[in-house]
Amino acid sequence: MNDAGSIAFVDTSRDELRERINEARQRFYRLTRSADPQARRRGLDWSVHQVIAHVLCVARRYEALAEGRDFRRAHYPRELDQINQEEMMAAMAPVPELLDRLSALEPVMDAFFDGLPDDYVAEFHCGAVVSGVVTQINWLFDLILHGEDIARSVDTPWEVRERDMLLLLREGLEVAPAYLSAAVTPTTNICLALQIPDARPYVVHVHDGIAESRPRRPQDRPDAxxxxxxxxxxxxxxxxxxxxxxxLHGLRIAGGRRPWKALQLQSCFEPA
Incomplete structure (x- = not known):
């Protein structure tokens, strides 16, 4: 369950998202036009070339939404791995051609985002239903994190702005319940309060075989x-x-009844 639609983790606007997407897109193009297509980051199965093809596939899903068509959705997280792999392989072409195709979709996507009504919702993968704002943030998500993947593959600096990551975290919290691990049992009960700079206090609560991501309430008694x-x-x-x-990168456990439960957070969700 997720009631983030009523009180968002962090506020934003169409204007801010348009500006940040455009900036991230230009950074992505500059990086990919000079990167070695065969380079790959340690721990990542795909080469730079394949990551670029995948980003184009994500853009095509937005094209489908803009045109009122459907796209292939995963019912569970690991099925998404398979869909991404198959679509990426089918899209493979020389890098300049991939980037030209991606650039050609920019006006379609921009018009789609600009025209989204305030009450728009979309079904994403794994049964997640997200707001129009998060639909738009997801594109920023792909540009920022896959840009980072490519930069690390070719050992090139890639600036990560905390404001961008704060917006990405809003998406992460909104879709997290759909990525609850199948290994989580109904008896699992973990409630963690999040205090993130420049964001509203939130909790992630895993209990009774579900996950909640929502604003913190006065009656909450978080474990950590x-x-x-x-x-x-x-x-x-x-x-x-x-x-x-x-x-090592700033995470601190700042209280709670059972602070050791903070270490169990990752195991509750499938990797995205």
Missing amino acids: VIKAPASTMVRLLLQRIGPFTAA
């Missing part, structure tokens, strides 16, 4: 209170880093 930069929390939820590395 987590303080962390948004960039650290995003990478932790995505399982790009573990708790030890997160601690």
